[in-house]
Amino acid sequence: MHQDLQIDIGRLAARLSELGAIGSTGDGGCARLALTDEDRAGRDLVVTWMADLGLDISIDEIGNVVATRPGLSEGPPVMCGSHIDTVATGGIYDGNLGVLAGLEVIETLSRAGVTTRRPLAVAFFTDEEGARFSPDMLGSLVYCGGLGVEEARDIVASDGARLGDELARIGYVGSAPCPGLAPYAYVELHIEQGPVLEAHGEDIGAVTGVQGISWQELTLVGQSNHAGTTPMSYRHDPGLVAAEIAVQARRLAVGMGADQVATVGRLELVPNLVNVVAAKASMTVDLRNTDEELLAEAEAKLAEEIDEICRREGVSWSTRRLARFAPVEFDPTVVSLVEAKALGLGLSVRRLASGAGHDAQMLARMCPAGMIFVPSVGGISHNPKEFTDTGHLEAGANVLLQVLLDLADTDVLGSQVEAVGVEG
Ligand code: GLV
Ligand code: MN
Ligand code: MN
Numbered sequence: 001m002h003q004d005l006q007i008d009i010g011r012l013a014a015r016l017s018e019l020g021a022i023g024s025t026g027d028g029g030c031a032r033l034a035l036t037d038e039d040r041a042g043r044d045l046v047v048t049w050m051a052d053l054g055l056d057i058s059i060d061e062i063g064n065v066v067a068t069r070p071g072l073s074e075g076p077p078v079m080c081g082s083h084i085d086t087v088a089t090g091g092i093y094d095g096n097l098g099v100l101a102g103l104e105v106i107e108t109l110s111r112a113g114v115t116t117r118r119p120l121a122v123a124f125f126t127d128e129e130g131a132r133f134s135p136d137m138l139g140s141l142v143y144c145g146g147l148g149v150e151e152a153r154d155i156v157a158s159d160g161a162r163l164g165d166e167l168a169r170i171g172y173v174g175s176a177p178c179p180g181l182a183p184y185a186y187v188e189l190h191i192e193q194g195p196v197l198e199a200h201g202e203d204i205g206a207v208t209g210v211q212g213i214s215w216q217e218l219t220l221v222g223q224s225n226h227a228g229t230t231p232m233s234y235r236h237d238p239g240l241v242a243a244e245i246a247v248q249a250r251r252l253a254v255g256m257g258a259d260q261v262a263t264v265g266r267l268e269l270v271p272n273l274v275n276v277v278a279a280k281a282s283m284t285v286d287l288r289n290t291d292e293e294l295l296a297e298a299e300a301k302l303a304e305e306i307d308e309i310c311r312r313e314g315v316s317w318s319t320r321r322l323a324r325f326a327p328v329e330f331d332p333t334v335v336s337l338v339e340a341k342a343l344g345l346g347l348s349v350r351r352l353a354s355g356a357g358h359d360a361q362m363l364a365r366m367c368p369a370g371m372i373f374v375p376s377v378g379g380i381s382h383n384p385k386e387f388t389d390t391g392h393l394e395a396g397a398n399v400l401l402q403v404l405l406d407l408a409d410t411d412v413l414g415s416q417v418e419a420v421g422v423e424g
Helices: 011-021 039-054 096-111 138-143 149-153 162-168 198-200 238-256 292-312 332-344 359-363 390-409
Strands: 056-058 065-069 079-080 120-124 185-192 206-209 212-221 261-263 267-270 280-289 316-325 349-354 367-375
Touching: 011 039, 011 096, 039 056, 039 065, 039 120, 039 238, 065 096, 079 096, 079 359, 079 390, 096 120, 096 185, 096 390, 138 149, 138 206, 138 359, 185 332, 185 359, 185 390, 198 206, 198 349, 198 359, 206 332, 206 359, 206 390, 212 238, 212 267, 212 292, 238 261, 238 267, 238 292, 280 292, 292 316, 332 349, 332 367, 332 390, 349 367, 359 367, 367 390
Parallel strands: 079 120, 079 185, 185 367, 206 349
Antiparallel strands: 056 065, 065 120, 206 367, 212 280, 212 316, 261 280, 267 280
């Protein structure tokens, strides 16, 4: 069944670099934070490509865009996609690959005159990165009914902007309702963003699930004072506390073992001056683990330690939850299908869990879902140096093509599809 069909890597690579040029940071990287002018320009370009392919484009109330190609029969589509927003220091592959590979699969099928039994859809979801508006995977979370539209629109960005206002400003408030329609299945091609596939010399990752994510923002308030006149024993220094928390977070993760990771990615001191003991520190802590119980244990241990450090220094603290998602396991049939299709194409494949968050983990709430990973050179991502070899981009997109064809044309998922409902 169309096993000899192949995507055109030249076309896919050209689209990746054309989209990557929007918001280019001049060093190979890309800055298209969600709902900025750059995001709008990127969206407009991808929507133009969707229209050029004759797809039926729908925009929903939170700005998710779904482009559908009819099948021979009606019914929910087999969906692929990802996101096109980036972190401020992003590369050109994270998210963009999944969306543009989806368009490339559609173009390949159209040129070959192939119509699938079930419809196919390519989606890009709003604000996957969460780098401007938290939580991450926000658009797909709303799509799946895990967060209300109004609540999401009221979220305020790190730069003070309100999500709903920014969505309207860039012209992406659509009329399709959220939660959206459950697809028949969802498959996302993505770069691994970590070192595992490259280290083992494998071409393709059959992703088994996504680890749990805990994001919090800590506010530490002390006593601002003169750096020269204040004896050390008189100080209530939130800068020192922030530093100790960062050290403790690292110790905690290392102490708990390989599956626990901890990151202090943002730290701001007020007033941030050379000769002033800080009045306030604001910092984020990102904790992740594939095991929900261990993740909860890490959160509790860190909270105890923060309390102890603050008490010692006479600094008060408060915390605001930015994101909290339990680990997700992907549909075993979809995982096996990815593996089988990669092997069928003569590619080496490895099962692995994702360290990064993805829209697929939200879609897994409403339909059988899975992911295909391709190696990231040096395991580097969220960095302008993010890179994946062209051969691996091509391999990943060809696996996506074959997986989508099987999901759209066969009953490989059996009767389980009807049994899956939407979770709140
Ligand atoms: C978001 O994509 C994350 O994993 O931080
Ligand atoms: Mn991504
Ligand atoms: Mn990312």
